[in-house]
Amino acid sequence: MLITIFEILFFALAITFIMAWGTIKKQRQTEEMGLKLVKSCEQKMMKAFQKQNLLGYSDLVDSIQGTKASLFWSRKKAVIESPKIVVDAILTDFIKKGWIVEGKQKTYTWVKGEN
DSSP states (O other): OHHHHHHHHHHHHHHHHHHHHHHHHHHHHHHHHHHHHHHHHHHHHHHHHHHHHHEEHHHHHHHTOOOOOOOOOOEEEEOOHHHHHHHHHHHHHHHHSSSEEOOTTTTEOOOOTOO
């Protein structure tokens, strides 16, 4: 009888833990998708720089246009709707890291030796 009570309590505790974990994941879903989307855009921009060292602002905007991100456990997807805002943020980050150099007329050059 005592074993049955412990089994029931353990089962209730396990269900409570799983439900709490699911609730936390659902609350952070938007933030996680946003971070995954920005990371995906950064990778696309790095690939564009690897193909060509000198790129214009419009080339970078075109390279991330329509980028999508989703989490494997969710049906929701995040899509880039205004790529200029994302490109500006990523370019600022790349310049701070010293990966690119800004040139004339919104052109950017990938600094050799990095990534």
